Amino acid sequence: MMTPREVAADYNLTAHGTVSSPGKFEGEAWYVVAIWDLVMNSYEDRDTGEDPTIAWFHVDADFVDGIEFHQTDREDFLATYPLGSYLGIWEDSQGFVYVTDRGKTSEEVDADDQGESCPHCGSDDLQETPAGTHCVSCGVNVDEAGGA
16 A cells, blocks of 8 residues: 555645645545555455445554555544444545545445445435435435435
């Protein structure tokens, strides 16, 4: 897995570790680049098999230990993606990479795989509009984000 130093060699990072370079990772945490590298090498635990595909990683001790976090980053990551949860990552039709905004249970991942909830926030409060399916909770266009 890519280290923070390797990510910083390829991308500009803010003081808080957010990618500030324009492109597919802009606005995401540095570790998203490292996790996307795992996707590109087919290391995900499961995926939706649809287009766009959501790659799911089981957040266990080995996964977390494989990411070379500073202690504060590690604590923040585990607050968002607790051990035992799943982290989803996908690339939208514009080429931007996103991760789920929180860890999800196996049941939520199963629902996402069936297109029944928002891949961004996990909400099942979806609304059909002329512009596509939108999540009422977070406002994401689910059709573009890789869900229903």
